[in-house]
Amino acid sequence: MTILKLAVRNLLGGGMKSWLNAVVLSLAYVTIIWTQGLYQGMDQQVSRTMIDAAVGGGQYWVEGYDPYDPFTLQDAHLKLTGILEELAQSREAAPVLIVQGTIYPNGRVQAALLKGIDPEQKVLMFPSSFLKDTDSEIPALIGSRMAQMTGLRTGDTVTVRWRDVHGTFDAQDLQIVQVMATSVQTIDIGQIWVPLKKLEEMAGVENEATIVIVKEGLVQADDIPGWTFRDLDFLLQDIKQIVRSKTVGASIFYAFLLFLAMLAIFNTQVLSIFRRRKEIGTLMALGLTRGRVIALFTVEGALHAILAALIGAVYGIPLLAYFVAKGWPLPAGTADSFGFALSEKLFPTYSGGLVVGTTVLVFIITTIVSFLPTRKIAKLKPTEALRGRLS
């Protein structure tokens, strides 16, 4: 209790110096929590966007379908029956037929996946409604990246060639009715969305699909003959992997920030001991044992961490709350560079675990780095300390 009282006196008596140390340390607290919150937010945002726009609550895949192997597409379609048909009719599931095709934009040849989707679907937050009630023979919807890659714009027509289920090649012009702005690259790059019924006609099938996307919250994990259910863990694994790799980078940054903050504290403590060696000698002469001197300096360091946490809370909470509400705008054009669906604004999320964990971690490390230099005091002779020397 005495040591704590003395440490508080020293801290408060230190005036500007104490406040400056605490403010610097508080910057480390807030920056660490802020950056980690951004990555947590990114993780959640990416998952959310993918669920909303691409994967829904899970998908049934026709057996043999492999999105990474276009050759599987030829046979990857099956008639909707039973529960899948019921779900599709009640719009709790969105069947998607996928056909390999080739387009010829501006005299070039480019492979594209033709994806047929019900314009009235309610499963995905996807602008499929542009595909209904148009005068076009084959209305098509593409993403902004696809538009950029092909040079196609709304209103343009482009020839598409595909092979139907009988192995016959056919070709026709389709018209771009809308270029959608989406952050989800998996529904954008290399893909052309057309009405499901139209694609069924083109492919020579009826009421068939390659995948069936079920509505979020609708748990349909039962096996259906000919179909395999893919849950969100499976469908988001690539994205999660990328986010994890980004998080590793963030963790290195986190450790670096923590290291810098600790270096500052360590340096402050070393300087403090050097500068206060005469005071240490006086404390020893007045009857403080070496152990209690070490405890005093260590508690002083720990109090810096507590003061820093309080200061950090004063300006950090409003600052972080602002970013939670308003988001953090990414520099123009950088959203695509992350390799996954990211909107132009990042909305950080700060969990209790992150805030408490960071605070406790910084507190513990600050206490340790406060303790380390004070071990030197244990070797100090009172007479040498009083003369202002360090042995």
Add this chain to the structure above:
Amino acid sequence: MDDSVLIRTVDLVKIYPMGDQKLIALNRVNLILRKGEFAGLVGPSGSGKTTLLNIIGSLDSPTQGSAEVLGEKVETLSHRKAAELRNKHIGFIFQTFNLLSVYTVYENVEFPLLLLNLSPSQRKKAVIAALEWVHLADRAKSKPPQLSGGESQRVAVARAMVKRPDLVLADEPTANLDADNSHHILDTMEDLNRELGTTFLFSTHDQKVIEHLRRKISLVDGRIANDETVGDENRRKRP
């Protein structure tokens, strides 16, 4: 040991290694100091005054011989026991005051009592009394940088005396003070010695201090060259 004996050194030797050489700071010092004395170690710089004072104060240990302070042999004391001896029984006054600059005058004087785990009311009573002895009760809230040299040393005296120690060790206490302040401080210490019976041992070569001493122990090259009791007729008269 005679109950009145506070300090007894027997063949006390202190040697400092200086590279390949050895510096003999104290050479077979034999000294007895009794309770209530107002004595001083007198001699030029390098004569061993501060070394002897440090050993008696258990801040340092002898190379050979024995130093018994309040019944404790300094050479055998652990760090913890030495700290306890200083905390409970010995007050220090330093040449450069050594006040804790971030503390107020009150907190500086209170510091030794915090280590003794006294209650807040006991501490307050003792601190106020100590500040009144040195006539600084009105500066209780000031901080050391706001004090003059004389005031700072009076705070140091109050800090040394607040726990009513058996022994006060004062190392060149007037070296940084002018004549008026020096005599004022010494008068205060003499009063405390007389009123409370506290034993004072000075280390000094300042004539102003020497004029106040009732016993003068002269050190030369680490040896006691002379040890004399000074009669009141040879001591400084108060104005």
